[in-house]
Amino acid sequence: MRIMLGDKIKELRKRDHRTQDDLASALGITNQAVSRWEMNKAYPDVEIIPAIANYFHVSIDELFGYSNDRERTLSSYVEKANALLKPGITPDKRMLKESILFLREALSEFPNEWNLQERLATFLWIKNSNDRKESNDAALKEVVELFEMAYKNSDDFERKDSILASLIMVLGELGDYQKIEEIANQSSAIFNCREIVRTKMAEKGKNDRYVSEAFLALLHQMAEVININFDHFSVINNPAIYIALVEVYNSVFGDDDFGWFNSDMCLLYLNAARICSRNIDEAHTIEYFDKAYCFCKNFMEAARDKIEKPSARCLNKATNLPSRFVYVSEKTLKEYMGLFSEKIVSQLRCNPKYAALF
Structure with a gap:
């Protein structure tokens, strides 16, 4: 169990792009303690286990590697999320409301799942486009944040391209041309594209x-x-x-x-x-x-x-x-x-x- 927990803490920390110092600071301990956990030379006190799980937005069961049920739940959420938007079909107000509610609830349980982040961003974007009278920058900024997180968390390079394209379009609607320029400067010239x-x-x-x-x-x-x-x-x-x-x-x-x-x-x-x-x-x-x-x-x-x-x-x-x-x-x-x-x-x-x- 000790080996599993140490490895899991390290895996989750790297998943969230956190340093040992970040985790130590959040828990009020030394980074040496975190290092010893990850090297399987020590074991966190029982009292601190819930705080570690909360920091990584996972359940205690998942922290200990008991995640089969959780993974099945996530798979069902992702499958449902991917089925929400069908080609050529524009969701009506009721579908938008229900889909956004479902995706927000799913993300509260799986806050780092990029499929859910991308789908929620897309539905919020559609809603904002439909509500021209109520369209506002705050709503689009949430869309940008979700697309940025989805892009960061995705491990599918083809979907990452699609997410980035959507992000650029929303930034254009916001008039954030500086950020678009930054993305362009980090991109390859056309003769070096994939x-x-x-x-x-x-x-x-x-x-x-x-x-x-x-x-x-x-x-x-x-x-x-x-x-x-x-x-x-x-x-x-x-x-x-x-x-x-x-x-x-x-x-x-x-x-x-x-x-x-x-x-x-x-x-x-x-x-x-x-x-x-x-x-x-x-x-x-x-x-x-x-x-x-x-x-x-x-x-x-x-x-x-x-x-x-x-x-x-x-x-x-x-x-x-x-x-x-x-x-x-x-x-x-x-x-x-x-x-x-x-x-x-x-x-x-x-x-x-x-x-x-x-």
Whole structure:
């Protein structure tokens, strides 16, 4: 038992990134005492055991290694948390309230579980976005803190990337550009990013995979950059940049199903239509909107299932695919229609194909 407790104290201390001095100070003892515990040369007094458990936010049973029931409980919480958000489904107020309550209670029991932290941050972010009249910086700051903790505690490097991306977006909403700059300064340049570095591997059987993954990641990010930063790219008042990227997608995907990448195509066409509408180019506005409508429908169908790798020959070796897509829907189409002239909207209204949008 002594060996188990000493090892467990050390494990929990390192998990929480605490020093022996930190633990000693919190318990009112010397760091030499903590050191002796962890070397299994001494044993904490019985009276101090509850304080140690409380410091690490664990039960006394877990401190002593009796954690099977607790781990099963945690697994059930994580499974439920991961099932709360389904692709393409926006939770209503009741679901938001119930989910936030559940996640807060789960985190009170497992305060360092990153899956729960990430899910709670996401639900609070959605709630804040929905409550525009009540939106406040304090709520977003809690979201930032939760994402930061989830990023720190996660041991899944792919999920860490997703968590960091979400964190950056929330910081943008807060206008905390200094922290975004700090994150950028700590990040790798694009030519040293994971996807690009892997393309340097000539190992048989892996090069095709890594090249495919790098190309898809870069293509997806290029679409995100020009779609999100419409005001920057629209100054030339020409939809060519959006249509040019559409052609790149078409050239590599061919006639194959775009899967979740239908989202990128939908937004590229919508932004091209938006520019054409500003230029009073009615014919191209309607043409591009119709393309966007079709890709939107295809995405909604594809998003019912997990993302699948493209079947195109130059891409079908990819295994790790982009995980962050805009969930375009009829709501997205309606929002863009609101940017068109009334004349164009009237023409769209007359087409029974778009009846569901009116």
